[in-house]
Amino acid sequence: MDLLKRAHIQEHTNTSREVYHWGYVPQILPCTKDAGSCEYLRAVYWMHDTSMLYSFILWAVIGGILLVIVTLRTLKPKPTRNFYAPITEKNETQSPANAYTRGWGAIQASLRKWLLPESFVGFFGHVSRVQLVVLAILLAYLLAFSLVGIVYKTWITPIKGSTLTNKRTGVGGFSDRVGVLAYALTPLTVALSTRESILTLITGIPYQSLNFLHRWTGRIIYIQAVLHTFGWTLIEGLYYQPQPKVYRDFIKQKYMVWGCIAMGLLSLLFFLSFQRVIKITGHEFFRKSHYILAMLYIGACWGHWAQLACWMIASLGIWGLDRGVRFLRTLLIHVGYVKGTADFGFHNAQSSVEYFDDVDGGVVRLEFTHNHEAWHVGQHFFLTFPALTIWQSHPLTVASVPAPHPALPQHTYIVRCRAGETRRLKSLALGQLTTLPSSGSTPIPSTTTPVILTGPYGTPLLPSHPNTGIEPSNLLAIAGGTGISLTLPLVLAATASKAFTSVPVDFIWIVRRAANLAWIAAELSELKKRAKDENVDLRIHVYITQESSSSSSAPASLKNVPIKTEEDITPVAKSCCSSSSIATSYTETYMESVHPSLDSIVRSFLEGRARRELRTRVVASGPAGMGRDLRGAVAGVNDAGRVWRGERAWDVELVWDDRMG
Structure with missing residues (x-):
């Protein structure tokens, strides 16, 4: 019955036949209404078919972009060096980079220079320009294909047995267009939110880096839903006569009840996703309510327009696969025999x-x-x-x-x-402790x-190739506070690997107080020992930003090395303590409410420490502001010209993670 009601103004006769249109109610031919109504109906079905075509093109474009990414990952030059042979001045095992490798590196350096920094932080938050470019491309596509292929015409048609008239326009086709595109975007939005991400497997991009696009595609869907709702409210509540009878009959239909429910759920999802609301309600409430509301919304969309249930089924399938793989992962880790027992x-x-x-x-x-x-x-x-x-x-x-x-x-x-x-x-x-140590x-x-x-x-921080092993690179590891969780194991693993023999590794840790060094006292002691090994080119510098050397609360066990204050260090060393001009491989700098210049640290490492024949990796974790500064610093030192001339050190990659624990 609902489908018959949704069949516009079409009427069956003894000679009628139904023409199937994918995702819509059948078209009844021949049209027996007045000329204006018949022309309007032809326009409605043509606009719908065009909308379906554009939704398929959307996914064809997404598939094409993913295919290009996979192709580029396949074509990426493979390292040629025997990674387990040490690099020395007398024994250089790095083969000269060919034109293909140098060209690839130069293109990467150029792209990083322009796309790595942050822009419009106040509106978009701390994300790189590359994410903004992807969002801009998506917005441009949706804007263009929401407006192209709409019949911009008005028909004034008579109402049988009345002096009233109906106003029929292309608003209906436009409203359906944005609704169709919102449905088509739903599986993408769900895929961008999953932890067991298919997109991560295809592109190599960590799932947490996709959250920005997940948030914005969700907002786009909300805007599309609002436009869809407003358009049909305008048509059924104003353009069609007589009122309010037409609108009352329209809103009571089952598919419209489900549409109102879907719009309400989506509005609640949108409202609860604001950062201010998340702070008030708590992140865990946000996560759990987001899951529940999203699934209810998808179900309501299915009830609203079952002819396009394919998009909702795909969304539920992606979500279910994610939850299932998560559960399986947990079982694989925790189900088994306990060592020494038969349990x-x-x-x-x-x-x-x-x-x-x-x-x-x-x-x-x-x-x-x-x-x-x-x-x-x-x-x-x-x-x-x-x-x-x-x-x-x-x-x-x-x-x-x-x-x-x-x-x-x-x-x-x-x-x-x-x-x-x-x-x-x-x-x-x-x-049970009620007092804290002094x-x-x-x-x-x-x-x-x-x-x-x-x-x-997440992706491994020590990339390797099946034939050549771990790829060595000039390594600059920078951590702020508990961001040490990311860089500490990297430096420990690199300095223990034969691949990094005589390869420069700088370990920078920015903390507020000297007492914080106790968090990793054992590991820090081990790194100091390794720094004395002639095969390990390791420099460690700790910046303490909220204390002076005289007020230091560092534990006695950590005060067994020379400590250099700001006055003791040369200008180059101030920027990056790993300068070869510093006698010791471990230094501490007391900043007293001042943060070190990350741009100076990066440039000093490249100019004073990095080996020209190796590319450079900056791996860092810390507060969002540190990420902003590092994106700008790393973008600024990428130099396509120098990379093309064979100075691979200036092909600088940044690996950033702001999850600090």
């Missing part, structure tokens, strides 16, 4: 929880071993703490290097205690808690 079943990891107090809220260090397949350096897991809640997981980067098989992998996490789950984790670490350098005795893992996620 088969689900087993939590048992983690020690060590708390380090400071005026910024404190930091928790988690450590545990668990029998599962090792991860790659730079990857992260989602951790659930059943002692706190089973309904929330937190993404945390592993701050340790996975042990080779058959040793059990050792997990280490450095977590800043903020609000929500991490605050409750702090309370768990404190246990010195922030003294950890509170650890307790234990069960942990459930899902993962690993």
